Amino acid sequence: MSADGEHKYFPALCPRGHRAFLAELPPGSGTARVSCPACGSRARLIPGAYYTTATRSRFERVAEAIDVGALRRERASTIASELALAARHDDAAFVVRALAEHPELAGLAPLLPEPAREMHAFIGLVIALLDAYAAPVVSEAAVE
Numbered sequence: 001m002s003a004d005g006e007h008k009y010f011p012a013l014c015p016r017g018h019r020a021f022l023a024e025l026p027p028g029s030g031t032a033r034v035s036c037p038a039c040g041s042r043a044r045l046i047p048g049a050y051y052t053t054a055t056r057s058r059f060e061r062v063a064e065a066i067d068v069g070a071l072r073r074e075r076a077s078t079i080a081s082e083l084a085l086a087a088r089h090d091d092a093a094f095v096v097r098a099l100a101e102h103p104e105l106a107g108l109a110p111l112l113p114e115p116a117r118e119m120h121a122f123i124g125l126v127i128a129l130l131d132a133y134a135a136p137v138v139s140e141a142a143v144e
C-alpha cells in the first residue's frame, strides 16, 4: 500500500487498441472517467495492481516496448500463456527464449531485469498487459 497522499496510477486500456497507459485517479474515485491519451476514447481500467510515482516508469517502459500495432488480439492470450509457462521454470533463460519468439515483444529485450530474480515481477506485468490486450472490450460501464 502507498502512503497517504501518494499518487496512484491505474493501468487503463483504449477500446480502439491503442497502447495501455496509466490513469491517475484521486483516492476513492471508482467512478472516474478515463480517456485514452492517443484518441480520447473512453478507456477501461485493467484490473489488478496500481502504480505510484516511484513505480510508474516500470509500467510505462514495458507498455511502450510492446508493439501493440503488430500484436493481434487473438495472439495476445496465446503468447501470455506461453510466457506464463516459461516463467514457471524459475529460470530467466526460459523467459528470454519465449520472448524472443515473438517479434511484437522484441522491444522488451533491452528491459529484461538484472538480477534475474526480478524477472517474475517483470514477466507478470508483461502477461497482465497481454491478457488485457487479448480481452474483448466488454462495456464502458466497467469503469463507471
Ligand SMILES: [Zn+2]
Binding pocket: 014, 015, 016, 017, 018, 036, 037, 038, 039, 040, 041
Ligand atoms: Zn485510443
